[in-house]
Amino acid sequence: MMFTETPLVRRKLRQERLAKWIFFGMTASMIIPLVLIVGYLVERAWPSLSLSFLVDVPARGMKEGGVWPALVGTIYLVVLSLAVSAPVGVLAAVYLNEYARDNWFNRIINLAVINLAGVPSIVHALFGLGAFVYAARFGYSIISASLTLAIMTLPVIIASTREALASVPRSFREACWNVGATRWQTIKAVVLPNSISGILTGIILQVSRAAGETAPIMFTGAVFFKAVDKGDLFPYGLREQCMALSMHLYTLSTQVPGVKESVPFATAVVLLGSVLVVNATAIILRGYLRSRKKW
Amino acid sequence: MSDSLQPCITTRDLNLWYGKFQALIDVSVTIKEGLITSLIGPSGCGKTTLLRCFNRVNERYGYVTTTGETRILGKNIYDPDVSLIELRKSVGMVFQRPNPLPISVYENVVFGLRIHSERKDLKRSTLDQAVETALTEVGLWNDLKDRLDAKGTSLQLEQQQKLCIARLLPLKPRLILMDEPCSALDVEGTRAIEELMFGLKGRYTIVIVTHNMAQARRASDECIFMLLGEIIEHSRTEELFLKPTHPKTAEYIEGRYG
Numbered sequence: 019m020m021f022t023e024t025p026l027v028r029r030k031l032r033q034e035r036l037a038k039w040i041f042f043g044m045t046a047s048m049i050i051p052l053v054l055i056v057g058y059l060v061e062r063a064w065p066s067l068s069l070s071f072l073v074d075v076p077a078r079g080m081k082e083g084g085v086w087p088a089l090v091g092t093i094y095l096v097v098l099s100l101a102v103s104a105p106v107g108v109l110a111a112v113y114l115n116e117y118a119r120d121n122w123f124n125r126i127i128n129l130a131v132i133n134l135a136g137v138p139s140i141v142h143a144l145f146g147l148g149a150f151v152y153a154a155r156f157g158y159s160i161i162s163a164s165l166t167l168a169i170m171t172l173p174v175i176i177a178s179t180r181e182a183l184a185s186v187p188r189s190f191r192e193a194c195w196n197v198g199a200t201r202w203q204t205i206k207a208v209v210l211p212n213s214i215s216g217i218l219t220g221i222i223l224q225v226s227r228a229a230g231e232t233a234p235i236m237f238t239g240a241v242f243f244k245a246v247d248k249g250d251l252f253p254y255g256l257r258e259q260c261m262a263l264s265m266h267l268y269t270l271s272t273q274v275p276g277v278k279e280s281v282p283f284a285t286a287v288v289l290l291g292s293v294l295v296v297n298a299t300a301i302i303l304r305g306y307l308r309s310r311k312k313w
Numbered sequence: 314m315s316d317s318l319q320p321c322i323t324t325r326d327l328n329l330w331y332g333k334f335q336a337l338i339d340v341s342v343t344i345k346e347g348l349i350t351s352l353i354g355p356s357g358c359g360k361t362t363l364l365r366c367f368n369r370v371n372e373r374y375g376y377v378t379t380t381g382e383t384r385i386l387g388k389n390i391y392d393p394d395v396s397l398i399e400l401r402k403s404v405g406m407v408f409q410r411p412n413p414l415p416i417s418v419y420e421n422v423v424f425g426l427r428i429h430s431e432r433k434d435l436k437r438s439t440l441d442q443a444v445e446t447a448l449t450e451v452g453l454w455n456d457l458k459d460r461l462d463a464k465g466t467s468l469q470l471e472q473q474q475k476l477c478i479a480r481l482l483p484l485k486p487r488l489i490l491m492d493e494p495c496s497a498l499d500v501e502g503t504r505a506i507e508e509l510m511f512g513l514k515g516r517y518t519i520v521i522v523t524h525n526m527a528q529a530r531r532a533s534d535e536c537i538f539m540l541l542g543e544i545i546e547h548s549r550t551e552e553l554f555l556k557p558t559h560p561k562t563a564e565y566i567e568g569r570y571g
Contacts, residue, residue, distance in 0.1 A: 120375070189412035193477070195373050197425040197484060198401035207424070208414060 059290065063283035071284055073249045080243060080270060081277050085285050087246035089292070090253060091260035094160055095235060096228045098256075099167035104221045106168075107175030114176070115183040116205055135173035142170045143237035151238055159257045163239030170234055171224040178220025182213040215307035222300035226293040232264040240265040242273065263289040320384075321346035321488060321518040322367055327381035329362060329371070336362045338542040340381070344535070349510055349519040351533035351550070353526060355570060359542040360522040364490050367520065368404035369397055386487060402429060405481030409493040411473035413465030413480075418457055421465040421476055422447050425484040447482040451475040451509055471502035475509060489513065491521040495528065507532045526566055530554050538562045 074084025118124040146166025156162040194204040240262045246253040254260045270282040322344040329337040352360040365371040448454040495503040536550040557563040
């Protein structure tokens with residue numbers, strides 16, 4: 019009778035199997051909405067989807083044509099906002115993680131970062147309107163909209179960068195300190211090279227947020243329509259307003275009567291597709307950088 | 314014989330607090346130059362804290378308050394004109410878990426030189442020479458001379474620990490602090506590191522924290538027994554183990570607590 023199952027063991031094993039299947043089921047079920055959303059969008063968008071949809075400008079009162087001005091506008095906004103929030107966020111995170119001591123001032127900063135991350139985007143929009151459009155006199159412009167998006171993405175970049183920095187083993191830092199390296203030398207030689215993949219991933223994931231938000235740019239610099247040449251890569255000046263995909267999607271769906279049904283869906287596919295492309299790049303880049311570091 | 318040696322480290326009434334917790338209490342000790350001195354005592358007795366005082370790296374770990382005096386080679390290291398960078402250059406530390414950096418063996422060895430020199434002053438030949446000298450000194454040159462490009466983290470643990478010692482040598486330290494350098498190693502690795510310590514002795518003053526009393530006995534000239542932040546006994550190793558003067562020391566080395 020040695021080593022045979024008792025009823026208690028059988029019951030435990032049943033629970034074990036059940037638990038595993040529940041966990042697996044929940045994980046697998048996450049795929050369903052994604053597949054449904056993408057499938058539904060592509061199916062509805064199909065009649066309009068083509069390469070020319072990307073590079074064409076809207077035609078006949080936006081009822082037809084493509085999304086070129088909006089696509090370029092979104093790229094402008096995303097690139098500019100990250101050009102501001104990535105350096106500021108990464109440097110702030112380095113300060114908080116590597117230099118800051120645990121005192122009241124830094125605790126307040128931490129609290130501010132966490133709370134800033136929880137501010138709804140419509141509130142960011144109002145802030146951007148007050149701060150950049152009016153107070154800083156940038157007007158309704160790409161600059162105002164980008165800075166608003168930058169403020170919105172900043173706390174998340176700080177948080178994700180700090181996480182990446184914290185994942186560098188302390189023993190590496192100790193090795194540096196004990197040969198007399200300054201903190202900056204330690205950061206340069208050891209901390210940043212070993213956390214760069216995590217930092218970049220965190221930044222790139224903010225691309226999708228910056229590209230997708232509508233409220234902050236609607237208040238600060240995005241317009242319904244702007245006449246742009248087909249395929250023009252630099253149609254906007256920084257002090258001008260621009261079109262953007264998320265805004266365009268909103269306009270097509272709610273403001274323009276008689277739009278061909280597939281056009282807003284195709285716009286959504288372009289928005290989703292560009293975000294997926296950027297995220298996929300992030301994943302590949304992270305994989306590459308990870309494969310080069312080993313400890 | 315050891316009485317004629319110059320003091321390397323002298324502390325007077327050294328007290329240290331982590332926040333409100335006092336980790337070192339009135340530590341007054343003289344560690345002689347060129348010897349291997351071991352620090353023993355139960356966990357939490359302040360051995361590592363004391364060790365970290367000697368290059369003031371404690372201050373990188375958060376709030377510490379220190380009073381008293383620590384002289385290294387005659388210089389009070391809490392004097393305002395002391396540069397922590399220069400101090401840590403002269404007082405290197407080896408850790409419990411070998412911590413080579415995730416870069417090549419070569420770059421690990423010259424890391425200190427790169428940290429402490431202008432880029433233009435570092436000729437390839439100087440670096441090559443430094444690598445060969447340091448690796449020869451720790452007995453790794455023959456094993457690794459064809460694998461200098463290998464990552465430091467890819468070596469065996471024993472080699473990693475030797476590499477960590479080699480990393481200190483190009484900076485010409487006077488003092489090497491070792492915090493349980495063998496506790497991650499097997500018997501062979503432990504013996505190899507101890508032999509290396511004997512080889513380095515004389516040219517460098519070595520202070521080693523160890524949990525392994527047999528190791529303290531084998532490998533050190535003098536031995537310091539600590540308990541609850543205080544130094545209980547400090548004498549030549551054979552005396553401390555054969556004729557401990559303090560009953561607490563006797564109990565500890567007999568293994569009644571710790």
